[in-house]
Structure formats: C-alpha cells, structure tokens
Amino acid sequence: MTPDTLAPAASDVCGRELADSGGHQVAVIGAGIVGAMVALALQRDGHQVILVEPGEPGGEQAASFGNGAWLSPASVVPMSTPGLWKKLPGYLSDADGPLVIRWPALPGLLPWLLRFLWAGHSVARVEATARALSALLKDAPQRHLHHAAQAGVADLVVQRGLLYLYPDRAAFQAEALSWRLRRDNGVQWAELEGPALRELLPDVDPRYGLGIRVVAGAHCLDPGAYVAALVRQAVAEGARVVRARATGFVFEGTRLAAVRTDQGEVACGRAVIAAGIASAALARPLGDRIPLASERGYHVVLANAPVRLSLPVMPSDGKMAMTPTRGGLRVAGQVELAAVSAAPDWRRAELLARFARRMFPALNSGTAAGIDADAASPSSRWLGHRPSTPDGLPVIGPSPAHPDVLHAFGHGHVGLAAAPATAELVADLLAGRRPAIDPRPYRANRF
Numbered sequence: 001m002t003p004d005t006l007a008p009a010a011s012d013v014c015g016r017e018l019a020d021s022g023g024h025q026v027a028v029i030g031a032g033i034v035g036a037m038v039a040l041a042l043q044r045d046g047h048q049v050i051l052v053e054p055g056e057p058g059g060e061q062a063a064s065f066g067n068g069a070w071l072s073p074a075s076v077v078p079m080s081t082p083g084l085w086k087k088l089p090g091y092l093s094d095a096d097g098p099l100v101i102r103w104p105a106l107p108g109l110l111p112w113l114l115r116f117l118w119a120g121h122s123v124a125r126v127e128a129t130a131r132a133l134s135a136l137l138k139d140a141p142q143r144h145l146h147h148a149a150q151a152g153v154a155d156l157v158v159q160r161g162l163l164y165l166y167p168d169r170a171a172f173q174a175e176a177l178s179w180r181l182r183r184d185n186g187v188q189w190a191e192l193e194g195p196a197l198r199e200l201l202p203d204v205d206p207r208y209g210l211g212i213r214v215v216a217g218a219h220c221l222d223p224g225a226y227v228a229a230l231v232r233q234a235v236a237e238g239a240r241v242v243r244a245r246a247t248g249f250v251f252e253g254t255r256l257a258a259v260r261t262d263q264g265e266v267a268c269g270r271a272v273i274a275a276g277i278a279s280a281a282l283a284r285p286l287g288d289r290i291p292l293a294s295e296r297g298y299h300v301v302l303a304n305a306p307v308r309l310s311l312p313v314m315p316s317d318g319k320m321a322m323t324p325t326r327g328g329l330r331v332a333g334q335v336e337l338a339a340v341s342a343a344p345d346w347r348r349a350e351l352l353a354r355f356a357r358r359m360f361p362a363l364n365s366g367t368a369a370g371i372d373a374d375a376a377s378p379s380s381r382w383l384g385h386r387p388s389t390p391d392g393l394p395v396i397g398p399s400p401a402h403p404d405v406l407h408a409f410g411h412g413h414v415g416l417a418a419a420p421a422t423a424e425l426v427a428d429l430l431a432g433r434r435p436a437i438d439p440r441p442y443r444a445n446r447f
C-alpha cells in the first residue's frame, strides 16, 4: 500500500452526504483493528468512508500490531475480580510479577484504579461484565475467518483451538470462577492429560499436567498484516485513507461538519473515534470524560525457536500468550500500569523470554543439542498500549451530546477478537437500525 494511492490531501475530500445512496460521508479515526473493521462494515453499508490515520495501517504504533493474536470466545473474564484488591500491594512491590504499577504513575492512576477495583467487587458485577464481553466475542473466530477470506488473507486466521495449561487439577480448580463464567457464556472445552497432552505439546515442560482446550478458539498468524489487508480491502471497496492525525471536530450548529486534522479538515457528516489509547483525548472536547488507561504490554518473538507448537497456549503460572505466528514464537503479555509516554522497561520483555525458556526446555539445550544458540534469544521485542477502561468493557455508540460522532474504543485485552462485532454494532447504530447486540453495556455515559 503506498501513501500516494491512498492518501488524497485532507482538504480534497468533499463532505456532502451521499443523498442518493442514503449513506453518509464517515470519517473513521484510527486504522487499528477496530478502525479497519468499522471502515469495512460502514463502506459495505453504503457509506463513503475516509480512514484518518497518521501511521501505517497495522503498523507497530498500534496495539493491533503486537498483541497475543488470540481470537478467543473465552476471553470473557475481566481483569478485575473479587479479592483482587488484596493482591495490589504485591503488584506494587514485585517487579517480576505479571502486573506491575510504576510508582510515578500511581497518583494519576488512582481514580482509574479505584474504579477498576470496584468493577470487580462482586460476583454479580463480574457476571454482567462477562455477559457483555461474550456478546462481542462469542462468534469472534467465525467472524474473523470470514473477514480474512474476504480480504484475500484466509491463511492468516487459523482455528485449531486455544490451550490453557495448568500444573495440575488443583491449579485449574483455583480458577473455578473464570471457568464458570466461560461455561455460563457458552464456551466449550476439552480436557487433556497425560499422553494426549504430550502428543499435542511434545516440547512443553512436563511440569504441566493438565490442558484445557477451548475448542472453538482461533488465532491470527500476523495481526499487523491482517489489519493492513483489511484496510486494503476497504480501499478496494471504495474507502479512502488520509494520512493525518485527527485533532478535533468542527460542528455547524449541532451537526458535525468535519474532523480537524494536522493536515487540514476532513469534511464528513459522521465520525467514529477508533484511535485506541488516543481516543479519550478526542472524546473529551465532546463532553465525554472516559477513564482510559494504558495497560502497557510487551511481546518478544523467538524467530527460530526449536519448539513444535500447533496452537497457542497460556500457562496458568505465567499468564502470557505463547502463539505460533508467521514470524516465529510470539510471547505476549504483562500488564504495566504507567504513563503512555514513559520509556519502555525492556526487563519486562526479558521476563517473557525467560518464561518461554522455562516453558520449553529445548530453548535451553544450546548447541549441544544441535540448536542455534540464537534460537533462545528474541529476534524482536515490542511495547504496546491496551486501551483499557476500568470496568473492562469498551465504549461503543454515539457521543451523548454530539451523536454524529460515535465511539469505538477501550477494548483493553480483547480488541483484536472483538473488533468485527464492534464494527457491526457501530454500523447498526449509525444506520439507526435495531442493533443485533444490545448496546447499553458499552454506552459512554456509564462512568
């Protein structure tokens, strides 16, 4: 994709509504997975879409580039669950844990953190969150298989299940609430022990004795390339890409007239904010104060890892995704609560690599086993920003005071998987149709 073919000057984009087709000129702000899916859905719904994105669609700047690549109907369990508050002091003091809070960020994050803890204070509340997540996730594998095929990249989405690994049954039962929430939301799984587990995962450390395979789960082999392909497809269907950073909105009376960008104004009758972690700043002048924090996460890729892994796994003691991707074994995880602008702490990426070496003993065999010593060292590392609300649910739907602008952000840990359903909901709301998914849990004014 070359910028020249896709990027008319912002001022060239005309803003009349498409009266003959009944559609609108819609500016979609941000071309991560959510913006890409929204652009496709709206273009197919008869609108003229202009994607406003300063970077390469699917590029490293986006959370959509470097995530764990899980397309999971089972990701319905929010981060905040009853009793989490008791663990908070540990998170502040254990620099090697899966969740760390950087001290300098603590004062600014306190209001978000208190809401985060409150969101998980009761089982009933967590059940409601799981139901709302499930509405966006339950068909995620099928939706992605369909979209990947339509975009000509069917090979990028594979459905072989997703595997949670436990040392033993007691460790599995310690997560009984999570699995009950999954079961209540229609997630099915198969248990694997002994030889069956070894056959599926011949290279995993034998300390893991139980595998729980989410049968319908799928994964993406290259999320960045997938987003780029979806944007190419949207362009092939008539959308345009403007290489610009949105900075605000222009209203004529109460009606939206344009999105303001650093390259000029993009005239439009409707706009969708899908700018990931940058979204809250765009929503604020509209009167929407959305508490959005970056749950920073890291990945490392081991390009030549000598491990046989046919499906993604998540070890219960590491809480990280180990995913076979086109680039190699991707190990993604960690939650680091810190300012968006704070420098990466690459020790967190090293923790991921170290865990992978514990998990796959072959990575430690060195040249004695005929293995390239570099195989155990990451070939790349990455930091990204999960755009997270404290209640674990995205914000989807019209801005209450300026309904010509719709929100589609705040997907936290599940944005890759939930993007197609989000796009369908946005398209229904923008068209004024009765939405197939109940939009109420995601409304902007719930905070």
Ligand SMILES: Cc1cc2nc3c(=O)[nH]c(=O)nc-3n(C[C@H](O)[C@H](O)[C@H](O)COP(=O)(O)OP(=O)(O)OC[C@H]3O[C@@H](n4cnc5c(N)ncnc54)[C@H](O)[C@@H]3O)c2cc1C
Pocket: 029, 030, 031, 032, 033, 034, 035, 052, 053, 054, 055, 056, 057, 058, 059, 061, 062, 063, 064, 065, 066, 067, 068, 069, 070, 071, 072, 244, 245, 246, 247, 274, 275, 276, 277, 278, 295, 296, 297, 298, 299, 321, 332, 333, 334, 384, 385, 386, 387, 408, 409, 410, 411, 412, 413, 414, 415, 416, 417, 418
């Ligand atoms: C380590 C890690 C692991 C994860 N694992 C998974 C997983 O396995 N499965 C899953 O479903 N999710 C996972 N996630 C979460 C998922 O990656 C995110 O929820 C999702 O990518 C968010 O997509 P988005 O389109 O909202 O934002 P982004 O992908 O961040 O895209 C936002 C885009 O907006 C653009 N932008 C920013 N500001 C502006 C502006 N002012 N004007 C115009 N454009 C702008 C940016 O350049 C960017 O391209 C993970 C995240 C991380 C960090």
